[in-house]
Amino acid sequence: MSVNIPEIFGSNVFSMSVMQQRLPSHAYAEVVDVMEHGGNISMATADIVASAMMNWAIEKGATHYTHWFQPLTGATAEKHDAFISRPEDFHTLLRLTGKQLIMGESDASSFPSGGLRSTHYARGYTAWDMTSPVFVKEDSCGTILCIPTIFVSYHGEALDKKTPLLRSMEAINAQALRILRLFGNNQTKRVFPYVGAEQEYFLVDREKYLKRRDLIYTGRTLFGSPAPKGQELDDQYFGVIRYRVGKFMADLNEELWKLGIPATTQHNEAAPAQHELAPIFTMCNLSVDQNQLTMETMKRVATRHGLVCLLHEKPYAGVNGSGKHNNWSLGTDTGENLLDPGDTPNENLQFLLVLSCIIKAVDIHADLLRCSAANPGNEHRLGAQEAPPAIISIFLGDQLDNVVSQIISNADSIRLLTSGKLDSGVSTVPVINKDGTDRNRTSPLAFTGNKFEFRMVGSSDSIADSNTTLNSIVAEAFCQAADVLEHAEDFDSACYELIHDMLRDHQRVIFNGNGYSQEWVEEAARRGLPNLPSMVDAIPALTTDKAVELFTRFGVYTRSELESRAEIMFETYSKVLRIEARTMIHMAGKHYIPTGLRYVTQLSQSLAAMAVCPEACSDVQRTLLIRCSSLISEANQALEQLKALIVQVDAMDNMSQMAATYHDYVAPTMAKLRRPIDELELLVDKSMWPVPTYGDLMFEV
Ligand code: ADP
Numbered sequence: 001m002s003v004n005i006p007e008i009f010g011s012n013v014f015s016m017s018v019m020q021q022r023l024p025s026h027a028y029a030e031v032v033d034v035m036e037h038g039g040n041i042s043m044a045t046a047d048i049v050a051s052a053m054m055n056w057a058i059e060k061g062a063t064h065y066t067h068w069f070q071p072l073t074g075a076t077a078e079k080h081d082a083f084i085s086r087p088e089d090f091h092t093l094l095r096l097t098g099k100q101l102i103m104g105e106s107d108a109s110s111f112p113s114g115g116l117r118s119t120h121y122a123r124g125y126t127a128w129d130m131t132s133p134v135f136v137k138e139d140s141c142g143t144i145l146c147i148p149t150i151f152v153s154y155h156g157e158a159l160d161k162k163t164p165l166l167r168s169m170e171a172i173n174a175q176a177l178r179i180l181r182l183f184g185n186n187q188t189k190r191v192f193p194y195v196g197a198e199q200e201y202f203l204v205d206r207e208k209y210l211k212r213r214d215l216i217y218t219g220r221t222l223f224g225s226p227a228p229k230g231q232e233l234d235d236q237y238f239g240v241i242r243y244r245v246g247k248f249m250a251d252l253n254e255e256l257w258k259l260g261i262p263a264t265t266q267h268n269e270a271a272p273a274q275h276e277l278a279p280i281f282t283m284c285n286l287s288v289d290q291n292q293l294t295m296e297t298m299k300r301v302a303t304r305h306g307l308v309c310l311l312h313e314k315p316y317a318g319v320n321g322s323g324k325h326n327n328w329s330l331g332t333d334t335g336e337n338l339l340d341p342g343d344t345p346n347e348n349l350q351f352l353l354v355l356s357c358i359i360k361a362v363d364i365h366a367d368l369l370r371c372s373a374a375n376p377g378n379e380h381r382l383g384a385q386e387a388p389p390a391i392i393s394i395f396l397g398d399q400l401d402n403v404v405s406q407i408i409s410n411a412d413s414i415r416l417l418t419s420g421k422l423d424s425g426v427s428t429v430p431v432i433n434k435d436g437t438d439r440n441r442t443s444p445l446a447f448t449g450n451k452f453e454f455r456m457v458g459s460s461d462s463i464a465d466s467n468t469t470l471n472s473i474v475a476e477a478f479c480q481a482a483d484v485l486e487h488a489e490d491f492d493s494a495c496y497e498l499i500h501d502m503l504r505d506h507q508r509v510i511f512n513g514n515g516y517s518q519e520w521v522e523e524a525a526r527r528g529l530p531n532l533p534s535m536v537d538a539i540p541a542l543t544t545d546k547a548v549e550l551f552t553r554f555g556v557y558t559r560s561e562l563e564s565r566a567e568i569m570f571e572t573y574s575k576v577l578r579i580e581a582r583t584m585i586h587m588a589g590k591h592y593i594p595t596g597l598r599y600v601t602q603l604s605q606s607l608a609a610m611a612v613c614p615e616a617c618s619d620v621q622r623t624l625l626i627r628c629s630s631l632i633s634e635a636n637q638a639l640e641q642l643k644a645l646i647v648q649v650d651a652m653d654n655m656s657q658m659a660a661t662y663h664d665y666v667a668p669t670m671a672k673l674r675r676p677i678d679e680l681e682l683l684v685d686k687s688m689w690p691v692p693t694y695g696d697l698m699f700e701v
């Protein structure tokens, strides 16, 4: 199979160059102007654009269009409408009007709103987000023209993840420009956050997947004993890609490239059947859209290959879960990366100011950053020795850390540790320059050369919340710095003093050691850093006075938008745990306990048969019978407890109390049910076991 990348790349995107070709020049100029400077396009131009867009899509085989948006479920939403109007008049049969392009009105009552919109005010509006390109999606139901939109209520409150993200991008743009102006930069017109999201995932055979109700209903296994082999040999990471997986990856790349998504890197990850894909970074809002499309495309392409793509953060206990590394930096329209230290960061005042603002922002709003990566699946991953702990800290690496220490201790002149050469000792291999920073995979927020890598985000989650948070907290720190420095008489010394003070006051959030260790948990407590192990602990961060002050000041969220999001998060947590608990009840009651009982019956029948033949050795049967019976009874007890608990929790009406009860009581009871069944799996005859095991799922892809 040969793929011509230049030919297919972006072929399904209504890109700027396609627009330039297909639109009259005045319409194109108006679109560009609105994209760059904001404002509204005229209805006359919207009609022209819509018609050109539809014709382009029809040439690609499209029959429908949709406003494509990102409600608070964390997934994407779409409702397809055919390009048909007035079927009695065949001349106007195919139509997309400017109005249809720009705005849609839909019944929003079935999307989570957290009380922002009571059911009798059901209107929700989708509005075209011109900063993200329109594309066509080739789906099993045909080819669909997708128009990226935001989604707001009748009163303009954000009902989606995209609106606050766009607002946060405006905030950081405005504040970063103030910083640049302080350094005499008057050319830059815009500053954008840039993001590249590395995406981890698992693949599983579809036939086997369909035999597991837990995978179907919850995306993760709720039962299962570890396979004899896990990831202990480290032989999977970067290993040779298996044939079927390779076919999937090739197909996936092609689909992503058509959508203009620059998927570049692919490799096997640490756990068996786990893989990773990384694209080239792009502007933050586009990156959020592209990541959503990537996840969606992964799932669709997997089906074609008889596979299922598991995006859950922890599909299997005992091996690594999946995350998403959100690489974040700030770039200007003139091509400068504000996080690039240059060769002499010690002398780069602008870089040091930007860096210290970020350190301050992260220290002050660690709780919000933690909360931005909270989802029910990530509970199983954060702090589990495979992903960063739930404590937020920053890794700077030796070189920068040393610069920071010198600044804090008021060193006369700030010197730079040389990173040196790397000599492998093999004469035929060239000596290479080392990076200024090593890697630290245990840190939630690592400086990696010219960007920060936020490593906490869960694999199934949208990256919108994390970036909205990063943009907003850094905008605040920039704003406070600009407030001081804009009035300074001696800019250089005032700037240096401010950098010094910020680093001194917020150095506690810098940690270059092992984030997986218990010592760090203790040390972080001594430093007063928040440790929010569970999502339930993290959600209240959204509605503190500090958070409300931050987000309302920069117009990112209103107070009621924050309260509604907290409400939805509590509700989601409870709902997910309820589904998991009910799935366990189903599987234990219908699959495992009946199987155990059949096996026990078989054992007792064989013992009874042996009773007539006293010389037969019956020890094995007897021991198995006793152990299995006791495990079944243990499981049955936990099952009854779980059933009773669900009934009790269902009667609660306070969302945060309900979530706390799920966390404190339901989750431990689920673990109590799992334990005896996982042991039973190791004892019962494999041919009787009702579902594929971990070995079947992870090693037969
Ligand atoms: P790794 O983290 O495995 O070392 P890279 O550093 O090459 O991999 O990049 C990981 C991701 O970071 C990629 O998606 C890449 O495009 C993105 N990235 C690289 N530079 C930047 C940047 N300046 N801003 C945002 N993302 C970036």
Ligand code: MG
Residues within 6 Å of the ligand: 198, 325, 453
């Ligand atoms: Mg990485």
